[in-house]
Amino acid sequence: MSSLLEGNEEQLERELASEPFAKPATGSLVLHAALTLAIVLYYVLGGFFHSNIWGGSTAGAAIRVQVTSALPLPSDQPINENVLATEKPSPAPEIPQPKEQAKTIDMTAVPIPGKKEKVKPQPAPKTPPKQQQVAQDNRARYGEQSGSSMPRAISGQTTTVGPTSVSEGDFGSRFPWYVDGINRKMAMMWNKSEVDPRTPKGTRVFLAYTIHRDGTPADVQVDRSSGSSTLDRSCVRAVQRVDTFGNLPAGYNSSTLKVSYYCEY
């Protein structure tokens, strides 16, 4: 019994002894005060630096996106078809400078007493025969080819200018400006954001369509699918958006023009 009481007493003592809660309590108070202050500061500072958010991704309730691609104006970004071409060609190896000649010891530099100088008869300098100067082109080459001047048959060949190829005799070589016009118009009308972003880059869908005399496209078909239905559809839609490519050139005699065009994601 007494042992039990003793035990109780101990418990009582432990319960009555003042616990050191003052420190943690003040700590907690300080922490809360600091947190409140931080939140207040955040909003105050946020209010101060409000202008930082201007022009950011949160422009307002409506979506602000470029729609100029839908305007019939060309963009200033030129197409770059060449994978290797760079804006700034990498530094090419320097033109090898002629190596400095090994220094010859000038015997006359320090006069040696008692030594007689031999005077060699100098041969008259020969003027080398004039050679045509070849302009040195110190530019890195990326597999570009100079155009060959060989005469080539231009009839009955498929001519390709950019993504458009025309299978109508020599149309592409006679009217490259019209084919350029097709490229320009298609690029303008193609909305790349319609394509599923998981489509691998570089995927191409080939279309075949006919352009009538008045420039209207017709009979749009997917010639070779890219495997991505969204890419196929976006490219077909691009053709369908075109009202006219402009009248076919006056010098062209057929009534229609068959065109193959690819959209590359």
Add this chain to the structure above:
Amino acid sequence: MKVLSKSFASVFLAVICLLSLELQAQDWVHTGTNLGQARIRMAVADFKPVGADPETPALKATFDSTLFSDLANAGIFDMVSKAMAPQATPGSPQEISLPQWSAAPANAEMVAFGALSASNGRLIVYGWLDDTRNTASPQVLGKQYNEAASQDMARTIAHRFADEIISRLGGGINGIAETKIYFVSSRTGTKEIWTMDYDGQNQHQVTHLGSISISPRISPDGSRLAFASLDRSGWAVRMYSTDLGRMVAFPAGQSGGTNQSPAWTSDGTKIAFSSSRSGDPEIWVADASGGNLHKLTSFRGPDVSPTWNPRTNAQLSWVSGRTGLPQIYIMDQDGANIQRLTDGGYAISPSWAPNGAMLTFSWNRKYGPGAPGGQDIYVMDIASKRWLQLTHDAGSNDFPSWAPDGRHIVFERQIGGHSQIWSMLADGTEQHQLTHQGNNFMPNWSWK
């Protein structure tokens, strides 16, 4: 407990760090335009004067400068500056040396050149367009013009030749060099309708009513001009025949209330306008002759400034104040399928793009006393409701009107109490002031 408070402190520090990070954080946005093609690099040679007629130099100067500015204004060419271009003035395809033009610094892809001669009061111009990269068959275009020798005709021929080039190289979209702009001017003391060439040249007065005439709208064939005018019975929609040079009847626009802001369909058969004859302003539609009048909207609040979808003529856009501040709405031609396009602010003066896909309008997005921003011109893609701001921080801009090529917009800009007509490309670049005299308002671009 100490450990706990220490860990609290570290959490607190981390929170502060995160907060400060968030203050700094900015998204990386990788943007790029659509796979666009570069503008065509175009050179214009000075035309070769032929013959010794004393009139030729003056006509040639007008022709050369007009042709160059027309092509520069087209928005699809990268012009070779005259300082960079070769000095040669080839007068025929035999005389031109294409490598000279395709070489640096001109780097031209296309060259326009030709010859000009004045004799016996006639001005004869031969013009060619050559593709410098295609040496085998360079000629893209060859034209001959024979008109009366005058400064106006020299300018007109330059406009025609420029339009031929633009139509050929611009993908079948006709140029606007021969189009007109109708506008309101108060330079005579009263507000009358005036007209000018697209580049601000050749300004002259159309109406002489002596009252107030506003909001001119030219018919698609250019033969009739509808506008709102104040007469004895109030504001009426009236009609002026440019063929006859006098006012003609438009009975639907006369009766009672305020009749304003006419709008033609692109086939020229119908006119929509706003009229308050039934109470508050609503959209009404009548035939071009003034018959077959009916009301499209009937809702509390004003409905004004209609514009037709010129592609289909089956839709209208207009301004409605049914929810308070004016907003842009679209509906079908029978008044069904009403959709609101703008999400707030103060949006007025819609004009529908020729391709039917876009609207341009004047919008003050943060309307109210002390609100930032101003009245600016916007373009909205109707299907996606995405928009693009075209003017920034330059006066108060209103009354945009599309050019028939869909590449240009003309609008009124008010700076310090002076209103003038400006034009720009439809992406907001290349802004030019067209009028300088008096105050000028409410431009409307002709259809062709």
